[in-house]
Amino acid sequence: MSNIFEAVMKSDLLSLREAPEIETSTFARTSNGQPLRQPLVAHPIVQNPVQLKLSASSPVFPFEETQNAAAEQYRIIRTKILHHARRPQFLVFSSADSGDGKTVTSINVAASLALKQDVAVVLVDGDLRRPSIANILGLPPGPGLSDVLEGRSALDEVILRTEELPNLSIISAGNVMGNPAELLDSEAWRTVVARLRGQYNYIILDTTPAIGVADYELVQQVCDGVVVVARPDHTPREACLKTLQSIPKNKLIGVVLNCVEEWWLWKTPAYGYYKSNGGLQQS
Numbered sequence: 001m002s003n004i005f006e007a008v009m010k011s012d013l014l015s016l017r018e019a020p021e022i023e024t025s026t027f028a029r030t031s032n033g034q035p036l037r038q039p040l041v042a043h044p045i046v047q048n049p050v051q052l053k054l055s056a057s058s059p060v061f062p063f064e065e066t067q068n069a070a071a072e073q074y075r076i077i078r079t080k081i082l083h084h085a086r087r088p089q090f091l092v093f094s095s096a097d098s099g100d101g102k103t104v105t106s107i108n109v110a111a112s113l114a115l116k117q118d119v120a121v122v123l124v125d126g127d128l129r130r131p132s133i134a135n136i137l138g139l140p141p142g143p144g145l146s147d148v149l150e151g152r153s154a155l156d157e158v159i160l161r162t163e164e165l166p167n168l169s170i171i172s173a174g175n176v177m178g179n180p181a182e183l184l185d186s187e188a189w190r191t192v193v194a195r196l197r198g199q200y201n202y203i204i205l206d207t208t209p210a211i212g213v214a215d216y217e218l219v220q221q222v223c224d225g226v227v228v229v230a231r232p233d234h235t236p237r238e239a240c241l242k243t244l245q246s247i248p249k250n251k252l253i254g255v256v257l258n259c260v261e262e263w264w265l266w267k268t269p270a271y272g273y274y275k276s277n278g279g280l281q282q283s
Contacts, residue, residue: 048161049160049161049162049163049166050139050140050160050161050162050163051162051163051164052137052138052139052162052163052164053137053138053139054136054137054138058136059104059108060104060107060108060111060136060137071112074108074109074111074112075112077109077112077256078109078112078113078116080254081109081113081202081253082113082116084225084253086224086225086250086253087224088223088224088225088253089197089201089202089203089224090193090196090197090202090203090205090222090223090224090225091109091202091203091204091205091223091224091225091226091227091253092126092205092207092216092219092220092223092225092226092227093105093106093109093204093205093206093207093226093227093229094207094208094209094210094216094226094227094228094229094243095209095210095228095229095230095235095243096209096210096211096228096230096235096236096239096240096242096243097209097234097235097236097239098130098209099231099234100209100229100230100231100234100235100258101229101231101258101259102206102207102209102229103127103132103133103136103206104136104258105227105229105256105258106123106204106205106206107123107133107136107137107206109204109227110122110123110168110202110204111165111168113201113202113204114165114167114168115165115167116167119167119201119202120167120169120199120200120201120202121167121168121169121200121201121202121203121204122159122168122169122170122171122196122199122200122202122203122204123168123169123170123171123204123205123206124145124170124171124196124203124204124205124206125144125145125170125171125172125173125205125206126145126173126184126205126206126207126208126215126219127173127206127207127208127215128145128146128173128176128180128183128184128215129176129180129208129213129215130208131144131172131173131176133170133172133173133206134172134173137170139160139170139172142158142172142174143157143158143174143175144158144171144172144173144174144175145158145171145172145173145174145192146173146174146175146176146177146178146180146183147174147175148174148188148192149178149183149184149186149188149189149192150177150178150183150188151188152175153174155192155195158171158172158174159171160172169200180213180215181213181214181215181218184214184215184218184219185214185218189218189222190222193222205219205223207219209243210226210228210243210246210247211239211242211243211246220247220248220251223251224251225251225252225253226247226251226252226253227253227254227255227256228240228243228244228247228252228254228255228256229255229256229258230255230256230257230258231257231258231259232257232259232260233259234259
């Protein structure tokens, strides 16, 4: 994996010349939305870096040379986030239904952001009902977000730093014992959010589908923006529209279309799962 990341980092260094760099500290916000005056902590004190264990067929981190088109789509999404007028720091990735690809999308967007120099990113598995980030990335079993919210672990104890991408930290869902809605409707959750805002330039959180459970609403209340992931061959049209209508206009950052085949007139191969149609479609 290290060679893959070295190659894409070199590519990203070249892309930095194409657009002016935005000072990362301007993205930091306190819990009440006011800018932080002090620089962010680049790398909080966490445990020794963990090595990710990915299967050969995994759609995660498609940044090697054979997946240039996929990598470019995630860079497009990253660019739209970096230059979004609202300067979102805490982004939630949701969908209308399970199986739309929100988890893989959130992982890859977090990784693409972490490829930037001097940017600290934390990826959080906030889907406490069907957590999957740890399984997808091959992380070792251990405590996570739910353990912090239930008082069994300290926040610093559950933050994992990736060996392959030093700017990326991960918080898994952990051992969920209580009701997820109760855990997210707590002072402990708001405290976690405030601390992460002070430690990271970007917080990327994978959550439940937007319709059907209270968890999503509780997460949406404290985030800066929501990105909806949809699959044209999978997401019910009515459910997708209902999801988009349920998100406040000041929170909807955009939509990522997943599993979109290239149009034949574009005269390029189809990239299947990896293709997001033009990246993030902003609201």
